[in-house]
Amino acid sequence: MPKPNHHIFADGELSRNEGTLRIDTLEGKTEYLPIESVDSLYLHGQLDFNTRALGLLNEHNVPLHVFGWKDYYRGTYLPKRGQVSGNTVVEQVRAYDDPARRLRIGQSIIEASIHNMRGNIRYYDGRRGKFSNTVTKLEELKQSVSTTTDINELRSVEGNARKKYYECFDQILRDPFTLTRREYNPPTNEANAGISFLNGMVYTTCVSAIRKTALDPTIGFVHEPGERRFTLSLDIADIFKPILADRLLFRLVNRQQLSINDFEDELNGCLLNENGRMIVLEEFEEMLDETIDHPRLNRKVSFKTLVQTDVYSLKKHILTDEPYHATARWW
Amino acid sequence: MVQYYHVCKRELWFMSRGIDIDRETTNIQRGTHIDDTSYQNARKSFMIDNRIQLDVLDSGDVMEVKVSSTLEKPARMQLLFYLWYLREIHGVERDGVLAYPTERKRESITLDNSATDQVESTVGGILDVVSRDQPPELEKKPYCDSCLYQDLCWM
DSSP, rough: OOOOEEEOSOOEEEEETEEEEEEEESSEEEEEGGGGGGGEEEEEEEEEEEEHHHHHHTOOOOOOOEEEGGGGGEEOOOOOSSSSHHHHHHHHHHHHHHHHHHHHHHHHHHHHHHHHHHHHHHHHBBBOOOOHHHHHHHHHHHHHTTTSSSHHHHHHHHHHHHHHHHHHHHHHHHHTTOSSSSOOOOOOHHHHHHHHHHHHHHHHHHHHHHHSSSSTTTSSSSSOOOSSSSSHHHHHHHHHIIIIIIHHHHHHTTTTOOOGGGGETTTTTEOOOHHHHHHHHHHHHHHHOOOOETTTTEEEEEEHHHHHHHHHHHHEEEHHHHOOOOOOOOO | HHHHHHHHHHHHHHHTTTTEEEEEEEEHHHHHHHHHHHHHTTTTEEEEEEEEEEEEEEEEEEEOOOOOOOTHHHHHHHHHHHHHHHHHHOOOOOOOOEGGGGHHHEEEEEEOOOHHHHHHHHHHHHHHHHSSSSOHHHHHHTTTGTTOOOOOOOO
16 A cells, blocks of 8 residues: 655644654644655645754655745655665666667557547547547557657657647636647646646656656656656656546546636746645545556556556566556556 | 575566565565564574574574465575575584464474485576576466565566
8 A cells, every 4th residue: 555645735844853754834833744654745835844854754765845936846855765776777778778679668658648648538529529530640649659760750749649639628628727728837827737737746756656666767768868857757757647637637627626716827827826736636646546456466556556566567677678568548 | 585486486586686676565564573573582693604694593503583384485495595505605514493483383494415405406496597687477376466576577
């Protein structure tokens, strides 16, 4: 059973109190958080913390994801590596550096990613609009992945698929939410803001999962290592965005759990306000704990475990050349 | 490694490559706990040649503590290997005790001729498994469900 994530919204101080975490809020409340029960810690408020607090996180292998102004992702404090394996990193770099091996891994990732996009669109076909053309197009693009001969070609297939996919969002999302174009940095409207925020959560979920293996998060296969973020997390996140982020956004908007009032317009851009973030995060965490039957593992696994096993599968592929099963939804 | 060889050669291969496992798993915690808390007064731990770590009883017997006797043969082979190593490398002849504290059970183990043959063929077998480029093939075993590598193996 994976441990839950914890989100701290309060402003105040995070400290170590003997073997446990202590949070003193500016409002004068004190709370204790048993570190043993935390998978990853998310700071959304303004918190002071010191090296002793980090030391405790370190001992228990808890990554700390920090969000700053308006919940923009700031970065992650990763505990000292619990899993070290030079062998794994060497093999990962070799796989990256060998165009054929890299392409094979990239193709698995993109195939699964398009498959998961297509699943979402197929679900809403007839419910919120007519998407059979998009479903067919995505299927074609998925088929064409295996014939790509280099990573650039693969990325352009992925780009086309994502474009087709996002074109349906406008109809899937109940009015007044609109997504005419996917825009970020900063997001320009509510739908874009919702997608960006959830994508950020998927990304940090992947960062935490990769940390539990000896894989190097900076060496990705679809994305180039030159990009500023952990590129392996970006790769894995592409598989899970349709499953974890988009599906949730559709549900929250269409069931009117999330309204236009849960966002605020800034000078140039739109972001979830505090209430909106609470709604989204609560639902996101709940969904991570939902379980589904896993045919290969022959047991029920949570969505959070699903991210973890995907990373395990990739790792095993890198080390043994046994097939990598990027998570393509089967349920 | 001796134990893994007799439990699952695939697990042995993963282990030999230093492929990580989930250390938070309750099974590991349980094993460590039982090892830490049983027979605390009667045995002393020795690290030999930086290679094997064994517990020696006050009586001079070598002790191996296990959570349960379900995988009896692998545990016995592990202990026999220790006895064999002591005899072959250091010229020290010892007997062994296999103990299951939670079951209140102990068993005496002696390194006789047939046991020696078994240990030696095990060592050869291990060398063969760990020198392969790929892990031995996936195979469903009754204890796969409680294995630390299950998520890695079956994914």
